[in-house]
Amino acid sequence: MHRKLGCWHRSADLAHDTFMRLLAREEAPSILEPRAFLTTVAQRVLANHWRRDKLEQAYLEALASRPPELVPSAEERAILLETLQEISELLDGLPVAVKRAFLMAQLEGMSQTEIAAALKISVTTVKRHLVRAGTQCYFAMAVA
Incomplete structure (x- = not known):
């Protein structure tokens, strides 16, 4: 190493x-x-x-x-970095577009329509991406 x-x-x-x-x-x-x-x-x-x-x-x-x-303070930064790392691990293995859609919805508060426009995909595809990411997070947390 x-x-x-x-x-x-x-x-x-x-x-x-x-x-x-x-x-x-x-x-x-x-x-x-x-x-x-x-x-x-x-x-x-x-x-x-x-x-x-x-x-x-x-x-x-x-x-x-x-x-x-x-x-944020040093303590808040540490907590935020740890949270971001946990989210990253939960989303590990998903396609980039699915991760981006999920993060846009959760972290930036974008609507499905806004996400669809930003990623140049349909709203139906955004919904599928969000369900897929949410399911992955849910089951990953259930195992842990």
Whole structure:
């Protein structure tokens, strides 16, 4: 991980996350190739790290465009980033258009008609996208 990240501290944190992910499992997996298995889990943790960094960077850029008096406190930013990460994980695996429609509706408060116009799709397709994203979130939360 250090070769990919270039930082001993971050790579140690991600190695810790990798082992915590394995220890948190309900039942121990039967592992035929422990090194390959650990490498796969570590790569997934690293991919999640990069996705989280990209999300955080986009959030910080959005904050930079706000007037100073509307910028949330450090604690509020941390909570918002954690919430955004949870939403991102819930929507993981959905097509981009479905995610965008869902986020436009939930975060920006856009109507289905406005979303359809912005994405250049029909209102019926927007409804399907919203149902699909909502269903994915509901069942993902029910499992957790």
